[in-house]
Amino acid sequence: MMQLYWSPRSRSFSALWLMEETGQPYERVLTDISTGAQRKPEYLAINPMGKVPALKDGEATLAEAAAICTYVAERCPDAKLAPPPGAPLRAKYLYWLFFAPGCVEPAMVQLATKIEMNPVAAGWGDAQRVFDVLDKALENGPWILGENFSAADIMIGSGLNFAVRLFKMVPSRPSFDAYLARCMARPAFQRAEKIAAG
Numbered sequence: 001m002m003q004l005y006w007s008p009r010s011r012s013f014s015a016l017w018l019m020e021e022t023g024q025p026y027e028r029v030l031t032d033i034s035t036g037a038q039r040k041p042e043y044l045a046i047n048p049m050g051k052v053p054a055l056k057d058g059e060a061t062l063a064e065a066a067a068i069c070t071y072v073a074e075r076c077p078d079a080k081l082a083p084p085p086g087a088p089l090r091a092k093y094l095y096w097l098f099f100a101p102g103c104v105e106p107a108m109v110q111l112a113t114k115i116e117m118n119p120v121a122a123g124w125g126d127a128q129r130v131f132d133v134l135d136k137a138l139e140n141g142p143w144i145l146g147e148n149f150s151a152a153d154i155m156i157g158s159g160l161n162f163a164v165r166l167f168k169m170v171p172s173r174p175s176f177d178a179y180l181a182r183c184m185a186r187p188a189f190q191r192a193e194k195i196a197a198g
């Protein structure tokens, strides 16, 4: 059985939502970052960054929420969380999975810290560009790939949930509100929110 290392009220939320979407049993291993559990040698052996979430699957260990999404979507094909390799939508699926940590996350950090960067040199451009791109991509919906929900929605939806709904770092837009309402209506999202609350 897969083991998910998580901490309440943290970025573990996306991995909790993912595991709940699979419908598969998994073990939650509480790694409370407020107690320093993430810096213990046994945890650093799983994620040398000392951050949650992380996943153990037999001999396999990994961290980084987007990597965990990619791994679990392949590991649990019945959950249909990813277009199969070779399908035309696979390209956009990977694009949005990487867009979350590569563009949404740094844009959020930039908004929080107000650090000025040259948008040509910064890999994510700037926050305005990132959220304009997302706005356009979510215009039609219901999901980031169109009709089918995927693990990319878990990464993009979790990012918007933090940035727009919970921390209000990013002004809401009609497309974000509608998308977040669809995410929040999913039973797996609701179960993950309850678990993540601790």
Ligand SMILES: N[C@@H](CCC(=O)N[C@@H](CS)C(=O)NCC(=O)O)C(=O)O
Pocket: 009, 010, 011, 012, 033, 038, 050, 051, 052, 053, 063, 064, 065, 066, 101
């Ligand atoms: N890039 C990581 C970020 C994970 C992360 O920053 N987790 C924070 C909690 S939100 C953490 O574990 N912090 C504990 C620490 O740094 O000691 C991912 O996407 O999974």
